[in-house]
Amino acid sequence: MQKPSHHILVCCSFRANGTPQGVCHKKGSGQLLQKLEECLADNGLNDVMISAAGCLKVCDRGPAMVVYPEGWWYGNVTEDAVEAIIEQLAVGKPAETYLLS
């Protein structure tokens, strides 16, 4: 089994019954998954795993996502933010503008 270089969790606000309802979902986080796939491919990052996640507990700053193993937490993520985040990931750096502190 080849392990991914990075794992990106995107809050899609899933509840225990699988229904997406929360803040990030309402702000379009589900659409970010497709954008992530495109940006990863555009930047040659073929070994990065993406997972839709339940609430990451930073709802007021959503849509939220986190990049592991670095533990870079991002908030207010838009499609433009995804482009910046993945371009920076390709060079091993966080996209400072969108980091949650």
Ligand code: FES
């Ligand atoms: S709904 Fe996304 S962080 Fe809570």
